[in-house]
Amino acid sequence: MESRFFNRELSWLEFNYRVLFQGLCKELPLLERLQFLSIVTSNFDEFFQVRVASVKRMLMENPKKVDAGGLTPQTVLSSISARAHQIIKTQQECLMSDILPSLAEKGLVYISPIQYNQQQTEFLQGVFKTEIYPLLTPLRTDVEEFPHIKNLISYVAFLLKPISGIKITSEEFKGSDDLPRIAFVEIPSGLSNIYWLPSSYKKEKQFALLQDIVTEFGTNLFPGFQVEETLLFKVARDADFAVDEDAGTNFINAMEDVLIQRKSSFPVQMTCNRSSDFIQKFLMEKLELENDDVYKVDQIINPGDLMELRDADEYGKLSFDRWEHFYPSDLPEDEPYWNFLKLHDKILHVPYESYEPVVKFLNDAADDPNVLAIKMTLYRTGRDSPIIDALERAAQHGKQVIVLVELKARFDEERNIAWANSLEQAGVTVIYGLVNLKVHAKILMVIRRESDTIRRYVHLATGNYNTKTAKLYSDISLFTTNPQIANDATQFFNLVTGYSTLQNMNCLSMAPVTIKSRLISMINREIERSTPENPGLIIAKMNSFTHKEVILALYKASQFGVKVLLNIRGICMLVPGVPGLSENIKVVSIVDRYLEHSRIFFFQNGGTPELYCSSADWMSRNLDRRIELMFPILDKDCFADVKSILDTYFLDNAKAMELKSDGSWEPIRHSKKSSPFEAQSELYKKYKRLNEKRPKNTEKQFEVRRK
Template identity: 50%
Template sequence: MKYFNRDQSWVEFNARILNEGMRKDNPLMERIKFLGIVSTNFDEFFEVRIASMKRAIADGTAEEGTEKILSKISERCHRLIGHLYDELHRDVMEELPKFGVRYISVNDFSEQQRAFAGTFFQNEIFPLLTPLRSEGRFPHFPGNEVFIAFKVSMIDGVKNQSAWLDGAEKSPRVSFVQIPRSLERIIWLPSDGDEKHFTMIDDIILEFGTSLFPGFSVESAMLFSIDRDADMGVDEESSQFIEAMEDVIASRHNSFAVRLICSKCSEEDEELICTLAENLGLSDEDVYRIKGPLHPEDFSVVEETAARNALVGIPAVFEPWKTFSPMKKSNKSVWELVESGDRLIFLPYESFDPVTKLIESAADDPKVLAIKMTLYRTERNSAIVKSLIRAARNGKQVTVFVELKARFDEERNISWASQLEKSGAIVIYGIVNLKVHGKAMMIIRRESDGIRRYVHLSTGNYNAKTAKIYSDLALLSTNPEIANDITLFFNLISGYSALQTMKQIAVAPINLKSRLLSMIKREAESSTPENPGMIVAKMNALGHEEIIDALYEASRKGVRILLNIRGICQLVPGIPGQSENITVVSIVGRYLEHARAVYFKNSGNEEIYLSSADWMPRNLDRRVELLFPILDKKCFSEIKDDLMMYFDDDTHSSILQSDGTWLPAPAGGKFSVQKQLHEKYRMQNEIAKKKAVEFKIRRK
């Protein structure tokens, strides 16, 4: 086998996250988070990848073997999702009381709780519910919402009074109710003592929903949710591009169904499930019958209560790790700090604050003339975007490249783009047929000796929220060659410009892939038995066949290749004559590994590059991405040490086998790379404190 299947490899990545959710040495609320991530990951996987495969099969454009692969994926997904809900139902719910929190089913309500739930239903829930009849055809069900199907029959003696209804002679009938998205799904109940009790809004509606159908009895009821196709294109040439994107967002609720998830269902519901699946155009393998609540990610709201009420010695969440920023300990201005030498920021061990503060300072600094940056994904209440808006209002030239095609963030990006334009900023809505995924910012400032350009380049987004949980690397620099290259980059993506010669930076889809291939080939050609070459790379996904083939060739030439791949890996390691010199590890821990970096031994003239791009066809061929070098010796040494550290992890690592399975680290491991990195940057912070200038008062 030369390449693993991309989608099967992704499913195995989700399996590794599931393993973290099942680890008993992880705190309970962290396990719930991992289970919630698995659930939302599968939603997106079905909405995008499975939808794409189904569409290709339907229109006859699918590659040979797609249906067989789809069947294998379905079988594996059913097994994993079964494990997910078994874990949630069997272990997690039973352990919650250790943390002063207990889930109470309606069958276990006390009289006080039943009275509370009944009143809550009548006052808070009932006015929001709209039961929908199903005679003739089923109503439309938007994707990712939770519905309840009630099977009802008319009570004897009431029949004639309802004869005016269509189909009144038919019994039983089905009515559908959407659970209101405006209400929390976790409902706290009155309880005696210190233990906090909760139930689900689903359970309350199931229990008291009979009042929705006066004159009818409820024979059975079940919960369900639907995943719909979200992999829809947009007319890139449209003169009304924003309106076209808004149409895409709206159409996701009306696209074809790809998965039906049912909960609280019994044997009596099977006929209804089959009818519902048939109405949605789904086969039985597209139906997932689960135990427990839909969308377990909603359980995250109990975290604060669980952490507060946990029994002594049993943590509910990970011990908090403080983020550090040695730059804070200096008495220099932010401009002086960046100007004094390249600065590396390793999130989330180091704080994102210097980046936020740099842009905030630029917005109000009279010496700042212009700000240019790319925005791919940012948070809802972004301080960075607010600073850009303020900078534009303060008369600075602000140019922002807002990528409207960032899937599932389109609506937010459209809103930010509109606000930026209203403030006077120049907004560029991406590039036709390409996504701008590169992360770059440049601040142009007039100083006593002329114009100076301050550059920030990153492997991750300008998002202060994800910066606390995503592991990313970023560079702050005033290096003239890098600044000049980034100036050319911004000109390239904003106007009519052929790619001019860049001394340090490579740009996809123009020359980034060819640069990588050239460096891999160089490593292979210089490798000897006495002095073998070495490549160490870290990324989210590896699936570009040209890159994989180049790595195979380098392996055959004796190059030692260490790959740290968080998710998809289509490269097959450990095959004699092909990849016996390649090792692939994956780290899944408390932080999401998101940084992209690559090291080349280069016959002793070592090089390290950071990048926004994974080694996937979409990144190297269909996106605007950046690859940039680490030139500063201190920064270089830091990254090299950190890269190598990942291959020593024996607590949260898995090693890819040649048959496609992942071998997890055995129990009892001692070295966690994420914990070690936190300790490393904590120590650096302590050293920075000691170096900070102290003013001492001289006394007699």
């Protein structure tokens, strides 16, 4: 019998191919295609640091252990390498043979070192001497302790040979036959990656890359030597570290130790160009990397370096048309939301709608003398966050401000430590997460004194309190004053900040205690209420789906005739469409201009439907090892709004792809009789229409006549 589960890592690789698929799409603007290619690289960087490092560690510790699909660590690593090499090869062919030539046709021309003319060479020599050379530090390799290669930093390696006729007097520099003279230089990260070249062609903008300039003029770093070969490379290191949860009051110090370890951990993967097999093999030996760990590219090892070309796209012809982030048509702009939210729940759907209402809600709370307290969780907040500013101001105004900052948010640990220190200095009470559990829930509660009562305003979300990603990620959030939800929110904060145990909640479900059991219970309820005449229906949208218990529950539902529709952006370990197991389950995925991030779950419930949103994907880490929240959509209008959003994703026949039982993904395309339907585009049009219906300011304006 075939496995009932796809391998997690191999499923992720297919997600990254779906990202690449957008870069291959010639209908998209060129810089957007380039953006997707750069996302492929950044995705791979994290994947190798975390997931591949984890599998390699498992191979060392327990090589015979098999995963849910029956694969050993060595089999998984070999499969990862084979597929990742295919994807990177396709990415590079697209970049070098399609994107760059197409950009050149549009007047943005990449000039490689072999193409530099005399004028360009002289210009770049001047740039190198004045702007780049002072920042470079060549590191010798024929020393007792091999120089440390930083994680995900680009380097140029140089194979050197003494210039004939120049006598080397110092024994230190003579070298030997056994030790080649190889030095490498870190490419400075604080400089521009693109340098515009002088050109006699008015319709062209020619540019060189920083990596090429350092490579071409690096000879200046080694007087008395000539450069025989060079190699551009970067190394990904293991970043899958866990902090010592028993660090107690020294938890921040323990977290900082993890950041230090990450910088010097064992190498997992190397990306390099094809210019020197000798240097490549030398580095592989020193870094203890195998052939499968090395990924060769044609020339440009970081496609993201080219994204500075956006600055040259003066009229935006090479990018997507700008989409606005509309202020919600039913929310007041010039007054606080207190009176509105007393009467209505409100759904906010970013980035189609602006994130400004969340920022305004917090700012109003910080400045309102009737607000007594603000409580919230912070997982990833972004730089220069107005959320942090509002919380600090609220504390300075004498309000009680309680913030749970999750320091274990991978790759944001350093930033979160800084935010936590800043908040504490402003008078905010900061809680540093919970032992052994990441707090991934997204919740904000404002407690306000009003004429008749103390009222609690609650905001719950599927995405982080991050104003930057709210312009790029599709997320759902709910504003409500529902007393039952407010009571549950109060219980939640008492639990995560104090010693209270979880009491029965009326509306909210919390992982790792009740979300999983609640989901499985609702799946089983769907089975019980399903009939051949009225089969059950489950519709769910999330980022990734790997939880075996929930997968098995859905297999059972499928076998009892329940129809299951899943929209999974990333990893999916469930195998759909298998007769007798999952023939009633359909899995689709959408990768488009916005990152799909919302989690929405619908259960038909025998004609009394229920709808939930959550911070949690259906993954073991979310349901078993994190603090997460799942919240119901109770307001009738909000229910209709969220259900409409969910349904829209299953109508897509332009960007959607369907998962097949063999693990492949097949594009869903409209027939000749139907029109193309692109979910994100249709959602944007919907919010644009709502904005156009928004009452305009009709107050008469008097024009002053001027001489």
